Amino acid sequence: xxxxxxxxxxxxxxxxxxxxxxxxxxxxxxxxxxxxxxxxxxxxxxxxxxxxxxxxxxxxxxxxxxxxxxxxxxxxxxxxxxxxxx
Amino acid sequence: xxxxxxxxxxxxxxxxxxxxxxxxxxxxxxxxxxxxxxxxxxxxxxxxxxxxxxxxxxxxxxxxxxxxxxxxxxxxxxxxxxxxxxxxxxxxxxxxxxxxxxxxxxxxxxxxxxxxxxxxxxxxxxxxxxxxxxxxxxxxxxxxxxxxxxxxxxxxxxxxxxxxxxxxxxxxxxxxxxxxxxxxxxxxxxxxxxxxxxxxxxxxxxxxxxxxxxxxxxxxxxxxxxxxxxxxxxxxxxxxxxxxxxxxxxxxxxxxxxxxxxxxxxxxxxxxxxxxxxxxxxxxxxxxxxxxxxxxxxxxxxxxxxxxxxxxxxxxxxxxxxxxxxxxxxxxxxxxxxxxxxxxxxxxxxxxxxxxxxxxxxxxxxxxxxxxxxxxxxxxxxxxxxxxxxxxxx
Numbered sequence: 001x002x003x004x005x006x007x008x009x010x011x012x013x014x015x016x017x018x019x020x021x022x023x024x025x026x027x028x029x030x031x032x033x034x035x036x037x038x039x040x041x042x043x044x045x046x047x048x049x050x051x052x053x054x055x056x057x058x059x060x061x062x063x064x065x066x067x068x069x070x071x072x073x074x075x076x077x078x079x080x081x082x083x084x085x086x
Numbered sequence: 087x088x089x090x091x092x093x094x095x096x097x098x099x100x101x102x103x104x105x106x107x108x109x110x111x112x113x114x115x116x117x118x119x120x121x122x123x124x125x126x127x128x129x130x131x132x133x134x135x136x137x138x139x140x141x142x143x144x145x146x147x148x149x150x151x152x153x154x155x156x157x158x159x160x161x162x163x164x165x166x167x168x169x170x171x172x173x174x175x176x177x178x179x180x181x182x183x184x185x186x187x188x189x190x191x192x193x194x195x196x197x198x199x200x201x202x203x204x205x206x207x208x209x210x211x212x213x214x215x216x217x218x219x220x221x222x223x224x225x226x227x228x229x230x231x232x233x234x235x236x237x238x239x240x241x242x243x244x245x246x247x248x249x250x251x252x253x254x255x256x257x258x259x260x261x262x263x264x265x266x267x268x269x270x271x272x273x274x275x276x277x278x279x280x281x282x283x284x285x286x287x288x289x290x291x292x293x294x295x296x297x298x299x300x301x302x303x304x305x306x307x308x309x310x311x312x313x314x315x316x317x318x319x320x321x322x323x324x325x326x327x328x329x330x331x332x333x334x335x336x337x338x339x340x341x342x343x344x345x346x347x348x349x350x351x352x353x354x355x356x357x358x359x360x361x362x363x364x365x366x367x368x369x370x371x372x373x374x375x376x377x378x379x380x381x382x383x384x385x386x387x388x389x390x391x392x393x394x395x396x397x398x399x400x401x402x403x404x405x406x407x408x409x410x411x412x413x414x415x416x417x418x419x420x421x422x423x424x425x426x427x428x429x430x431x432x433x434x435x436x437x438x439x440x441x442x443x444x445x446x447x448x449x450x451x452x453x454x455x456x457x458x459x460x461x462x463x464x465x466x467x468x469x470x471x472x473x474x475x476x477x478x479x480x
Contacts, residue, residue: 006247006310007186009285010297018298 015063020047024066026081028059034078041070041079091265096227096254097122099266100166100192103231105136106274107190107238110161110281113141113152117171118204119256120194124166138164146171150178150189157187158295160286162238165189168256169196169210176214182249183218183311185296188241188281189249192234194256195357195408197443205444206256207408208357212385212417218311220250220318221386223356227266229337230254235269236325239278243321246314247283253385255358255408257444269333277332315387322384340389342381343396345371349378351459352400354393354422355407356382359440359447363406366452377456382418390425402434404459406452406473408441415470434462440473447473 030041041057042050049060050070059070071079094102101123104112112131114124130136143149146167153163167175172193182189193211197203211221222237224230230252237250254260287293299307323339330336344364346352353363363379370377380396382389397403405419414420419437426435438455441447451473461467 004303004306004310005285006307006314007184007285007295008297008299008307009185010294012292012294014294014297018300020298020300022300 019062021060021062021064024061024064024084026066026068027061027084028064028066028068028070028079029082030057030059031078031080032056034076036076036078038075040073040075044069044073088267090267092268093263093265094268095122096230096259096262096264098126099227099231099268100234100254100260101126101130102268103234103274104164105130106269106271107164107235107278108136108162108275109138109164111139111141111153111156112164113143113149113156114165114167115143115146115149115171117146117168119196119206119260120166120168120171120192122260123192123194127164146174147178150175150182150191153189154178154182154185154187155287157182157189158185158287160281160283162242162281163189164191166192166194168194169198169204172210172214173198176217179214179217179219179249181296184307186247186311186314187249187295188238188247188283190234190237190241191249191251192230193251193253194260195253196256201443203443204256206258207442207444208253208255209409209442211251211253212407212409214251215386215417218248218315219386220248220315220322220384221253222250222322222384223253223382224259225337225358225360225381227254227259227262227264228335230259231266231269232329232333232335232337235274235278236322236329238281239325240318240321242281242283244284246318246321248311248314248318253357258358267335273332277329319384319387319389338381338383340384340392341396342383344379344381346378346380346396346400348376348399350376350401351456352378352380352397352403353452353455354380354382354397354403354405354418356385356418357408359406359408362447362449363452366449366456369449370453370456375456385418388421388425390421393422393425394429394431397433398431400433402459402463403436404455405435405437406440406447406455407437408439410439410442410472419470434466436462436466436468437470438473439471442472445474
């Protein structure tokens, strides 16, 4: 829980606490079979929230806004945007 | 006139008061009728009388933006503007109050364009009543001087940390020459402590001001600002009393009144028109009419409780103001009615937009308003009207 300081004064790294993925409508789903590990999704992600885990590219859903840039850039169309039900 | 008084221009008197407050940075853009204030200040800096950084910027937007940065770094700031200049600052007004930066700014009240008009009314700052700044409206040059010093003390209080506008009628107060007791630098310094905010921008300890707040916390920040303004109600009064002890002058903290104790008709207003109203009241009192005045000195926070107390025995209230909320009524009359509605007070309140775009408000006008108010005791015909509309040119 983040402390409320008048004037919205925050210490560095506040977004570790403030998650910003809540307003996402579509969620990227990566087909790791199709993925050729070119890392374009990681490079193009405007939030910088796609990273490698055990050699696989995965979006960090705490921050992913569902913008579809990764899906658009993927040369193998390995990423599909799926309506997220909450 | 006392021995210490000098006949000076209103703008000079205010600039001198600002000098006594020793701002670290002054940033402003020239606009009539505010320009003389910062011209005098720039002269004081050039003469070495005032050790401040004077920044000439490219717009009012920049003027205030610079000060947001300076204030966040712990510097005391000053600016001054009016009308379209204040409008251009609009976005930054919210940033300053939202980041809880205690800037002080004089607004030399002027009409808003279009139509282009450089004369006085209070549309500019009344229109900015919701931006989260404190707003004090002064009656004469002496009060403008004194309120400027008081404003720093109120705004910078650690429990308040809210920017303040000291609103003075353009030309009527900025360009008038009248006898004023200029502030004594040493006494002003003793009255106003150094600006030492608890939290500042400092590379050694990085911090963000006014950071992102999502729907789960945004409301709480607005509530904190609301609460700080409520605290300011008490602070404005106590600072006015403290000022009285040091300087022997008092204008009321939140409100003031004139011959209102037994008055049946009470006029409520803000700003320099009060002088004329007092003269009109004296003349009507001599004729046996029970007329009085309640002056709203502090418009934000709105002193609802003080006004209910001061007006509870009135038979009818007439609000005179130099602004219009186009499509509704006007700022002061709306707020006053709102503060009465859920109370036990059942007093007719009528409102008048007067003095727009610099039109004179005369003693004759005040008499006319009092007549209308007396008629309204038997039943309100019109809740809100434009005083002296020239039907022949419409």
